[in-house]
Amino acid sequence: MGAAIEQAKKSLLEGGIPIGSALVAQEAGGELKLLAASHNQRIQKNSPILHGETATLEQAGRLKASVYRKSTIYTTLSPCDMCTGTILLYNIPRVVIGENKTFLGGEEYLKSRGVEVVVLDDFECKKLMAQFIQEHPEEWNEDIGEP
């Protein structure tokens, strides 16, 4: 989660939405390997599809199905419907979420499809979002498809 929070802070410094993510694979010997880490890039790249999780998968590039199926995705904020669907498409079996108080995404749907969901309720993740939303409510609403 440290790598994901670092990405969220990086996004904030770039003037973007402070949501970060990291994809971690479990190697054959049981070792953990950071495959990619990135952050929301709506503002930075004028993109409606580069949320933290999708940007991280994009950065990891094309991976074999077997890699996703042994990986964990960390995200500082509860995954929206798009990112929920992306996790399901690639059969990522485990999602670790920084917090879901600011926004509650598709956690129940993920569980219903067999994904393990862990919520940390992290203070730093909440603080980053609270400050951003207070200062930029329009950008935040746009990011979750709200008017």
Add this chain to the structure above:
Amino acid sequence: MGAAIEQAKKSLLEGGIPIGSALVAQEAGGELKLLAASHNQRIQKNSPILHGETATLEQAGRLKASVYRKSTIYTTLSPCDMCTGTILLYNIPRVVIGENKTFLGGEEYLKSRGVEVVVLDDFECKKLMAQFIQEHPEEWNEDIGEP
């Protein structure tokens, strides 16, 4: 659907997966306006998140929530979990699907969340995919997260 099929053919010519999409908005006067059209770019851009629908939204850029909510997305193939989630995130109320025989995505979930789903069972869309899958089964499986 013509614009989406044209994009699928363009992708095939580029050596990519022949799935295309188009986003059409209904203007205030009832007129229809093509906002963007694009295609799957897994192979062309080494991307696991640029399916036909997501690439089309990416090309359209940042839009107001009110625009998505009056639009229709056309796709030559039934939307996968990722694209299903993307449609739900942005509250796109209507999806027109070229065919769902090659692959059946999240149509039932879309309907359960109030999205109108129209399936055309188009011969050309099916033919494009059948030919691609016969020649490139590995790329196709990778695109839907299968080993």
